[in-house]
Amino acid sequence: VAQHRLWKEIDHLVKQEVSMARLGVGECGTGWQLFAEDGEMKMYRREEEIDGMVVDPLKAVHVVKGITGHELCHYFFSPQYRYDWETTLETMQVVETIADDTLIFQQTHKRIWPASQRDCLFWSHLRRLPNDQDTEGPDMWTVVNHSTEHTDYPANTGKCVRIFLTVCLLCQTQVDPPKDGAPISRDNITCKITYCSVVNPGGWAPASVLRAVYKREYPKFLKRFTSYVINQTKNKSIMF
Numbered sequence: 001v002a003q004h005r006l007w008k009e010i011d012h013l014v015k016q017e018v019s020m021a022r023l024g025v026g027e028c029g030t031g032w033q034l035f036a037e038d039g040e041m042k043m044y045r046r047e048e049e050i051d052g053m054v055v056d057p058l059k060a061v062h063v064v065k066g067i068t069g070h071e072l073c074h075y076f077f078s079p080q081y082r083y084d085w086e087t088t089l090e091t092m093q094v095v096e097t098i099a100d101d102t103l104i105f106q107q108t109h110k111r112i113w114p115a116s117q118r119d120c121l122f123w124s125h126l127r128r129l130p131n132d133q134d135t136e137g138p139d140m141w142t143v144v145n146h147s148t149e150h151t152d153y154p155a156n157t158g159k160c161v162r163i164f165l166t167v168c169l170l171c172q173t174q175v176d177p178p179k180d181g182a183p184i185s186r187d188n189i190t191c192k193i194t195y196c197s198v199v200n201p202g203g204w205a206p207a208s209v210l211r212a213v214y215k216r217e218y219p220k221f222l223k224r225f226t227s228y229v230i231n232q233t234k235n236k237s238i239m240f
């Protein structure tokens with residue numbers, strides 16, 4: 001397979017992010033504090049600052065019925081749906097198509113008063129993770145987003161402060177086939193989701209304001225995104 005310029009970085013980061021995502025919040029050492037819970041969704045964060053800036057790592061786990069990990073990752077990765085579910089977006093564009101599973105995005109997010117507006121530039125990679133022999137069931141799927149540079153989009157030249165992010169959406173589908181041998185329907189599938197993100201705000205922003213925004217925005221984002229995918233797929237054939 002022809003390897004592109006970011007392949008080594010992407011391959012390394014995907015392996016690293018997936019292995020971290022698969023660790024429960026217990027194993028990741030202490031420090032994870034549960035800060036939001038809604039039904040099956042549990043959100044944890046660690047309070048971390050770099051040069052006085054809040055960079056709290058976030059880890060969310062969720063279980064959703066009726067959709068597959070492939071479907072979730074498809075709607076998370078594909079640009080054409082993003083404005084439907086990402087409420088903090090002001091603008092989004094695909095800066096470069098590196099491969100059909102690897103894009104570079106530039107996004108500006110709505111300003112969080114009193115901080116200045118932020119933008120981000122990141123590669124986004126969609127990958128199926130084949131199960132090893134002994135794990136039965138469908139493969140896992142992941143999307144990893146990681147900040148990158150691009151000559152046409154230098155940081156901090158306009159009104160926006162460039163943030164730095166690493167995000168991993170890791171999904172595992174579980175199929176419970178109907179007893180009577182009927183074909184598998186959406187009632188027989190469940191998706192276990194792990195969403196990890198570290199966002200460095202790239203410049204000073206009041207810790208209290210950022211933590212309040214994360215506390216409000218992240219639970220809203222994951223609930224809205226999963227509901228969106230359920231709604232988009234409910235009358236479509238299952239994409240395993």
Ligand SMILES: CCCc1ccc(-c2ccc(S(=O)(=O)CCO)cc2)cc1[C@H]1C[C@H]1c1ccccn1
Pocket residue numbers: 086088107109112118120145163165167197199201205213214217218221
């Ligand atoms: C000062 C930082 C502002 C800020 C910049 C960026 C982001 C952000 C960017 C990307 C992704 S994603 O998961 O890769 C999906 C693609 O958009 C999630 C979040 C979040 C915030 C903050 C606004 C908060 C927030 C939190 C959760 C969801 C959305 N927004």
